[in-house]
Each structure stands twice: as structure tokens, then as C-alpha cells.
Amino acid sequence: xxxxxxxxxxxxxxxxxxxxxxxxxxxxxxxxxxxxxxxxxxxxxxxxxxxxxxxxxxxxxxxxxxxxxxxxxxxxxxxxxxxxxxxxxxxxxxxxxxxxxxxxxxxxxxxxxxxxxxxxxxxxxxxxxxxxxxxxxxxxxxxxxxxxxxxxxxxxxxxxxxxxxxxxxxxxxxxxxxxxxxxxxxxxxxxxxxxxxxxxxxxxxxxxxxxxxxxxxxxxxxxxxxxxxxxxxxxxxxxxxxxxxxxxxxxxxxxxxxxxxxxxxxxxxxxxxxxxxxxxxxxxxxxxxxxxxxxx
Amino acid sequence: xxxxxxxxxxxxxxxxxxxxxxxxxxxxxxxxxxxxxxxxxxxxxxxxxxxxxxxxxxxxxxxxxxxxxxxxxxxxxxxxxxxxxxxxxxx
Numbered sequence: 001x002x003x004x005x006x007x008x009x010x011x012x013x014x015x016x017x018x019x020x021x022x023x024x025x026x027x028x029x030x031x032x033x034x035x036x037x038x039x040x041x042x043x044x045x046x047x048x049x050x051x052x053x054x055x056x057x058x059x060x061x062x063x064x065x066x067x068x069x070x071x072x073x074x075x076x077x078x079x080x081x082x083x084x085x086x087x088x089x090x091x092x093x094x095x096x097x098x099x100x101x102x103x104x105x106x107x108x109x110x111x112x113x114x115x116x117x118x119x120x121x122x123x124x125x126x127x128x129x130x131x132x133x134x135x136x137x138x139x140x141x142x143x144x145x146x147x148x149x150x151x152x153x154x155x156x157x158x159x160x161x162x163x164x165x166x167x168x169x170x171x172x173x174x175x176x177x178x179x180x181x182x183x184x185x186x187x188x189x190x191x192x193x194x195x196x197x198x199x200x201x202x203x204x205x206x207x208x209x210x211x212x213x214x215x216x217x218x219x220x221x222x223x224x225x226x227x228x229x230x231x232x233x234x235x236x237x238x239x240x241x242x243x244x245x246x247x248x249x250x251x252x253x254x255x256x257x258x259x260x261x262x263x264x265x266x267x268x269x270x271x272x273x274x275x276x277x278x279x280x281x282x283x284x285x286x287x288x289x290x291x292x293x294x295x296x
Numbered sequence: 297x298x299x300x301x302x303x304x305x306x307x308x309x310x311x312x313x314x315x316x317x318x319x320x321x322x323x324x325x326x327x328x329x330x331x332x333x334x335x336x337x338x339x340x341x342x343x344x345x346x347x348x349x350x351x352x353x354x355x356x357x358x359x360x361x362x363x364x365x366x367x368x369x370x371x372x373x374x375x376x377x378x379x380x381x382x383x384x385x386x387x
Contacts, residue, residue, distance in 0.1 A: 005299035009306035012340075016310050016333050020317040025325060032329055039336055042303055046343045047352035051360045055336075058368050063332055066368075070325060070375040075382045077322040087320060094315035098337075102308040105345055112348045114355040130354035131361065139358060146362050153369030157376045204365055281365075288372035 005045055012038045025071040029064055036060020049200035050131040053192070057208035062285055065215060069289065126266025128198040135202065136270045140259040144248060147241050147277065150284050154237060158292040169221030178220050185213030193278050197267065203274040207281025214286050233283045234292055240280020247273050304344045310337030324378040328371055335367050 015035035022028040040056035043049075118130050118138070125133035135143050189206040196202030217223060247269065248259045255262055261269040314334035321327055339360045346356035 002298050002302075006302040009302040012306045013309045013313070016313050020313055020326070020330060020333060028326070028329060032332070035333070036336075039340065042306070042340070043343055045299065046303060046347065048343050048346075048357050048360070051339070051343065051357050051364070054361050054364050055339075059332070059336065059364050063368055063371050066372055066375055067325065067329060070379060073382065074325045074375070074378045075385075077324065080322070082320060090316050090319035094312045094319065097315055098308040098312035101311060101341060102304065105304055105308075105341055112353060114353050115348060115350055118354050119350075131357045134354050134358040135361065139355075142358075142362060146365055149366050150369045153373045156373040160373075160376045160380045204361060285368070288369065291376075 001045075005042070008038060008042045008045065012042060025076075026068070029067045029071055032067065033060050033064040036064065050129070050202065050205070053200060053205040054208070057205055057212065058285075061212055062208060062215075062289070065212075065289060124263070124266070126261065126268075126270050127196075129196060129200065129202075131200075132196045132202050132270070136273060137259075137261065137266060140248075140273075144241075144244050144259070147244055147280070150281070151237065151241050154234075154284055154287055154292055157288065161291070170219070174220045175222060178217060178222060182213050182217055185209050185216075189213075189278065189282075193274060196274065197271070203277040204281060206278045208285060210278065210282035211285035211289070214282065215289055218286075218290065230287070230290075230292060233287050236283035237280055237287060240277045240284070243276035243280075244273055300344050300347055303340060307337045307340030307344060310334070310340060312337075324381065325375075328374050328378065331374075332367065332371060335363060339363060 012035060015031050015038055019028050019031035019035055022031060036059050037056060040052040040060065043052040043055060118134065121138065122128070122130060122133055125137040127133050127136070189210045192201035192209065193203060193206040194201075196206070251260055251262070251269070252258050310333055314330045314337060317330040318327060318334065321330065342356050342360055343352065346353040
């Protein structure tokens with residue numbers, strides 16, 4: 001598998017170079033998508049399937065969709081020729097920084113203290129997947145703040161109010177495609193959410209897949225937008241953060257520790273929070289794409 | 297071991313390419329794309345360092361997952377701002 005890994009690692013670099021230095025923006029975004037999928041594959045090989053799933057769904061899929069949406073709307077900067085000194089300086093600086101990172105990663109002996117601690121506490125966390133245990137139990141506070149960051153991004157976009165993507169109906173193949181793929185995304189999201197307890201998966205991956213399905217449906221032009229749809233989505237986006245905060249406070253009252261779930265019931269708490277988060281993340285990501293407020 | 301080294305080189309290379317692009321491009325969309333590539337490169341280095349005798353450490357994995365979700369929020373906000381900048385220039 002050594003050869004396979006080396007080829008994947010080199011292909012990531014090649015795709016990144018194509019994405020960063022392509023003249024055409026659509027080509028750049030396409031190369032970025034390819035890079036995201038190759039990176040997801042290499043993270044799978046690095047033994048991090050949870051992160052690989054999130055990268056494929058969010059990092060490649062949704063970010064690619066966002067970039068593609070903006071590719072025509074953000075005007076190109078006038079291509080002024082940079083002085084050679086700036087090219088040289090940039091090349092030297094980026095080589096020096098990445099070289100320093102490489103060197104540090106190679107020589108510093110990391111004392112792995114976390115795996116032992118995680119393994120020791122895993123039985124009482126309520127879930128068997130260590131990554132879910134870290135995200136929703138040991139370091140649940142970080143995840144709560146992460147949802148708050150996502151919500152803050154939504155607030156920024158609500159204030160800035162970008163134009164909505166214009167939707168042109170797609171060809172005759174769209175309906176058969178949507179009929180197969182959309183039910184599958186809902187099924188897959190539910191599966192990933194439940195599976196997150198004991199195998200790779202979880203709220204973020206499930207939410208991203210739901211959002212992807214909804215974006216595909218919206219871009220197909222097959223459905224008429226509902227008038228109160230955005231308000232409902234915004235409500236759903238707040239729901240996740242609200243439920244998480246309520247759970248944190250309730251746990252504080254019950255056990256005296258913020259987000260310290262009552263012993264024995266941790267699994268139910270985590271599942272309840274994750275279910276609310278899945279819907280909320282899907283709504284937030286969808287709103288990040290279509291824009292949270294109607295523009296007048 | 298060789299595999300880990302290949303991925304480490306790849307991560308450092310992604311960081312290098314992204315930093316170079318960020319320093320030489322004035323194009324807002326390409327800068328947002330460069331920021332994404334930079335974050336992916338850093339995540340790759342982090343994940344390679346998380347490798348140990350008993351599999352990949354769960355805590356850096358959780359960091360990286362959080363990073364990916366935060367990054368999509370940042371990307372969406374930056375793109376909205378970039379579109380707004382373009383409109384303000386037109387007016």
C-alpha cells in the first residue's frame with residue numbers, strides 16, 4: 001500500500017497546484033473538488049475515517065458549491081504584474097514556513113498522552129466511537145462553541161445580505177436523479193447519525209449530507225420556494241444551538257458539571273443533542289448557501 | 297512509516313503552495329480558495345502527527361473535524377463579504 005499512499009499524496013499536491021494556479025475559475029473550483037476527495041481518501045488511509053467523511057461532505061462538497069456559486073459574482077482582480085522581488089519573497093517565505101513545519105513534525109517526539117486517557121474514559125462516555133466521545137462528551141464545550149461560530153457566520157451573512165443564486169431549471173435527467181438521490185441522502189443522514197455512536201459518522205457528517213441533498217433539490221428548479229421557508233430554516237438553525245445550551249444548563253443543574261451527563265444516561269443525552277444538531281447543521285449550511293434573508 | 301512521510305510531505309507542500317498563492321494573488325475568490333487549501337494542509341500535518349502505535353489519536357481528529365466545520369462558516373462569510381465588496385465598487 002506504500003505505493004498507493006505515495007501516489008495519493010502526490011496527487012493531492014498536483015490537484016492543489018491546479019486549483020491554485022488555474023486561469024479559469026470554474027477549472028480551479030473543479031480541481032479544488034478533486035483535491036478535497038483525494039485528501040479525504042488520504043485521511044482514510046491515515047486512520048481518520050470520521051474526518052475523511054466530514055472533509056468529503058463539507059470541505060470538498062459544500063465549500064466547492066459555495067465557491068462555484070460565487071465564481072461568477074466576485075469580479076476578477078486586474079492582473080497587475082508583480083515585481084520580481086515580491087515573487088521571490090513570497091516563494092522564500094512560503095518555502096521557509098512549510099519547511100519549518102515539516103522539520104518540526106519530523107524531529108519533535110510527541111508524547112501521546114491522549115489515547116490512554118480517552119481509552120480509559122471511553123466506557124463511561126456512553127458511546128464507543130472515540131471521536132464522537134471527544135466531540136460530544138469530553139470536549140463537548142468546544143463543540144458547543146463551534147456551533148456558536150457557525151451561527152455567527154450566518155449572522156454575518158444576514159447582515160451583509162448577498163444576492164441569491166439564480167436558479168435555472170436543469171435538464172430532463174434532473175428529476176430521475178433527484179428521485180433516487182434525495183431519499184438516499186435522508187436515509188444516509190439518519191444512518192450516519194445513529195452510526196456515529198459506535199463507528200465513523202456523527203452529527204456533522206449527517207447534517208452536511210442533508211444540506212447537500214437540499215441544495216441539489218433547490219438547484220434542480222423542481223420545487224417552488226416556500227414563502228416562510230427561510231424563517232423556518234433560521235428557526236431550525238437556532239434550535240441546535242438552543243438545545244445544546246439547554247442541555248448544558250440542565251446537566252449543570254443535575255450533576256453540577258457543565259455538560260457532565262448523568263451517569264448511565266450519557267448515550268441518550270448524546271443522541272438527543274446530536275439529533276438536534278444534525279437538523280440544525282443542515283439548516284445552517286443550507287442557509288449559508290442560499291442566504292438567510294430575502295433582499296429588498 | 298514511508299506512507300506517513302509521504303502524507304507529511306504532501307501536507308507541508310499544500311501549506312507551501314497555499315501560502316505562495318495567498319501572498320501573490322489579489323483575486324478575492326482565489327484567496328478564499330487558498331485559505332481552504334492552507335487549512336487542509338495544516339489538518340494533514342496534524343493528522344500525520346496524531347499517528348501512534350495504537351491507531352490515530354482521537355483528540356487531534358476532533359480538532360480537525362471542528363476546524364473543517366468552522367472553515368466552511370468562515371468561507372461562506374468571506375465569500376458574502378467579497379460579493380458585497382464587488383457591488384460596492386460598482387455603485
